[in-house]
Amino acid sequence: MSLALASADSLLISSTADFIREKFLHEGSGHDWGHIRRVWQVARRLAADTPEADPLVTELGALLHDVADWKFHDGDEEAGPRAARAWLMSQQADPAVIDSVEAIIREISFKGLGVPTPMSSVEGELVQDADRLDAIGAIGVARAFAYGGHKNRPLHDPAVPPVSHDSFESYKQNTAPTVNHFYEKLLHLRERMNTPAARRVAEQRHAYMEQFLQQFLREWEGEDISE
């Protein structure tokens, strides 16, 4: 597979990037254009090192992966695949490319600790890794609290223990304080990376998050004050 995209493909990618940038520029829950742009760039880098990955499907999957996320559409899992298909059809994209991108969007989301989320394509694995890398580390911490604020959640409540969700339905209904999300998802992403390259990056982002939580919980209890 050639790494250089044909010019029609480049045009489709740039029109998709413009469409998504416009839509997400002022988003305030951590799903802003910056998130999408980072996922796009990281997925593109991963694809450059993965000869069997189709760069067009990878880039479109990354750009469109949160186009109409169920989290912001009353839990509707079809909203994203539907919106991506409508956009790509309006751009006269190849039907096989549309099917592949739609599958990525349908499969990519974390659905609870006990729910496996295998991707059916190599391009999907790369986009999922890029999306998950953006959920951890310093940016991951910032995004989690931005999302919690957006949903009016308290930062932390030691009386509410973390839960391991065994179904997508129970994961979706969760309204726990934001610190719980680290134990219910973020600290487990390192183990769930599809590619060795993403796993390596995840290691140091994971260590940073653990350090953050340790300090957060010390301050919560005032332990650093009473020393």
Ligand code: ADP
């Ligand atoms: P996914 O599709 O896997 O959920 P997204 O890119 O849509 O990935 O966004 C996931 C991000 O949204 C999380 O990494 C986190 O920043 C935020 N988020 C989702 N649920 C919660 C939650 N319950 N508490 C805090 N942040 C959350």
Ligand code: NI
């Ligand atoms: Ni995302």
